[in-house]
Every structure is written in structure tokens, then in C-alpha cells.
Amino acid sequence: MNKRLKTLVSGFIVSVMAITLGACQPKAAETPVETPGVETPTEVEGVKVTDDLGREVMFEKTPERLVSGYYITSSMLMALGLADKMVGIEAKAESRPLYSLAAPELLKVPNVGTAKEFNMEGALALKPELLVVPVRLKDVIKTLEGLSVKALGVNPESFTDMEKVLTMLGEAAGTLDRAKEIISYNKELLAKAKAVAGNVPEEEKATVYFGGNSSLLTTAGGKMHQSSLIEEAGAKNVAKELEDSYWSEVSYEQILAWQPDYIILASDASYTVEDVLTDPVLSDLTAVKEKKVYKLPSNLESWDSPVPASVLGVLAICSYLYEEKYDAEQLKADVVAYYEKFYGFTFSGELN
Numbered sequence: 001m002n003k004r005l006k007t008l009v010s011g012f013i014v015s016v017m018a019i020t021l022g023a024c025q026p027k028a029a030e031t032p033v034e035t036p037g038v039e040t041p042t043e044v045e046g047v048k049v050t051d052d053l054g055r056e057v058m059f060e061k062t063p064e065r066l067v068s069g070y071y072i073t074s075s076m077l078m079a080l081g082l083a084d085k086m087v088g089i090e091a092k093a094e095s096r097p098l099y100s101l102a103a104p105e106l107l108k109v110p111n112v113g114t115a116k117e118f119n120m121e122g123a124l125a126l127k128p129e130l131l132v133v134p135v136r137l138k139d140v141i142k143t144l145e146g147l148s149v150k151a152l153g154v155n156p157e158s159f160t161d162m163e164k165v166l167t168m169l170g171e172a173a174g175t176l177d178r179a180k181e182i183i184s185y186n187k188e189l190l191a192k193a194k195a196v197a198g199n200v201p202e203e204e205k206a207t208v209y210f211g212g213n214s215s216l217l218t219t220a221g222g223k224m225h226q227s228s229l230i231e232e233a234g235a236k237n238v239a240k241e242l243e244d245s246y247w248s249e250v251s252y253e254q255i256l257a258w259q260p261d262y263i264i265l266a267s268d269a270s271y272t273v274e275d276v277l278t279d280p281v282l283s284d285l286t287a288v289k290e291k292k293v294y295k296l297p298s299n300l301e302s303w304d305s306p307v308p309a310s311v312l313g314v315l316a317i318c319s320y321l322y323e324e325k326y327d328a329e330q331l332k333a334d335v336v337a338y339y340e341k342f343y344g345f346t347f348s349g350e351l352n
Helices: 003-023 071-079 097-102 104-108 120-125 135-146 159-173 176-197 225-232 252-258 273-277 308-321 328-343
Strands: 047-050 056-059 066-068 086-088 130-134 151-154 207-211 262-265 293-295
Touching: 047 159, 066 071, 071 086, 071 097, 071 159, 071 308, 071 328, 097 104, 097 328, 120 135, 130 135, 130 159, 135 151, 151 159, 159 176, 159 225, 159 308, 176 225, 176 308, 176 328, 207 225, 207 252, 225 308, 262 273, 262 308, 273 293, 308 328
Parallel strands: 066 086, 066 130, 130 151, 207 262, 262 293
Antiparallel strands: 047 056
């Protein structure tokens, strides 16, 4: 451990001791300030939460200083009405439109790096009472655990996983009712998508190829959230049999062999629909001939990531596949309603 980190760790331990001693002193009761439309966090006392690494983390009191090292959990904490308690977030927040729209104050808080380059020193300096990071940072979590930092490891890769993480955060932060409200609303929208898709026999379902962020020649296999979006929209992911838990590399030949009815690009794709439509290698694809190539909107957040609003990604796919039943105007109405309800702002732009 380097000298600077040792100093930060020592300072953190002293801070923890001071907080512990202070907790023993009598304190006058405070009346919580209520924000219209947002659940006031209830006081957490002796709540035990199990994270996605199977670790049990005890919260003796409601955490007031939250740090999220993962944009997915940052979005979740914002939806839970906890933006004002977030004292640290992941790097590159300025590249995500949601922050400036829903909680511009978060753009001014320190960042703790990324999952690839997590800033341990920066995180400790923020004196977090709840720190949330992806499970792939298990070594970081182990170090934090040794310093008595309340850290939760999460791994949302499906709607079921997302519900688990929302519940986990709601329990830890005293906003469980709000978490349940988000989960319930999402289920209503998924039921709406199912009704739009109708009861189509498996062999008659439309097939979809999902293009990855960096290249069309990367795609989402069956273990990724993007595959869940396709299936919830009543279609079939042509790459479902691929078992990678991250983007799988494929060839042009494989895409041509799959012959998907539709091609849908990730919100953060670094290439365009026009790039796909004008690629001479793909000219024989039915999806290209019929111009059934779409890109999920990117001017709010990445709906193909397991953020709460990824249910809107399902509805967006429905608007591409079943335009006669559910069109872009209906999608826009659902988008506006969702962000008003859980993020506190009215989206007035075009989805692109």
C-alpha cells in the first residue's frame, strides 16, 4: 500500500471512530423534509442486505453519503430519489445526458474512476457510508470491507437482476417503497409490450440482430440484458446461443447466415444506421433491403443497459416491430411519463 493511500486509510479509520463516538451522544430528533413525489427515506436501523457476491452487509443507520462507481447504479439511486445524497459517482458522467436533465448538481461531485480504473484513494476520501460497485471489483470490495466501509457489489444483467439490485439499494438506503414502485411500474410497461407483441407462435416471431457499441461485428448473446429486451418485445435474438457475458465478436458471414428480420443498434453505438444500410457486404440481408435497421435512442441514457428505464428500450423495439399497434408518438408519451415519474423532469426533445 503506497504512502498516500496509507494516510487516507488512517484518516478514514479516525473518521469512522469519530462518527462512532458521536453516535453515542444524545441527539435531538429531526423532522425529515419531504419532497413532493419522492419518498422520504425511512430511518434504517439494523438492516442486513445481501449483495450479488453473497455478502451480508449490516446497516445500523440510514447512509447519508452515497458513492456509486457504476453508471447503472447511479441511475438507480437517482430514480430512488437519492441524488442529493450522492457525494461521488463514476467517471465520464458528463457524457451521459441524464445527469444534466435530472440532477445537474451531480456533474460537480468528484468521480471515483471506472470499473477498469477504480480510484480507491478518491473513494476513501469521500468517507462513504454506502459505496456501490460492480461485482467485477471484488478485490476492491474486499479491501473496503477490511476498512469497515459499507460496500455492495452488484451484477444486474436482466430485469430480474435489476429488481434485485433496486430492492437491495432500497433496503440499504431506506427507500424500499420507492424501489417497489419502480419495479411495479416496470412490470406494467412490460405487460404493455407483451400485449402489443401479441401471442405469436415461436416459429413466427421476428428475428433480431443486436449490434454492439464499438462495432456491428459485436453482438449480445443470451446472457446479456440486450437479449432480454428483444425477448420481452416478443422477438427472437439470433445470437441467443452465444454464451459470452459481454459483447461477442462475430463475422459478416455469420450475420448473413442468420438473416435477421431486423437489426437494432445499441444506444451508444459508434456507427450509424446509414453505415449499416450502405455496407455493401450486407446488401443481401432482408433487414437491409427493407430498411429495417434502427438505433435505440441515446439522448437520455443507454436503454440497452440494465438501468430502470431500460423497459423503455423494450417499448422502443416494439415501436420498430409493430408500428401499426404502437408508434413513435405512443413511445414518446411513455418516455415523458417515465422520466417525470421517477427522475423529476419533463423530456421535451425528440428521441434520437
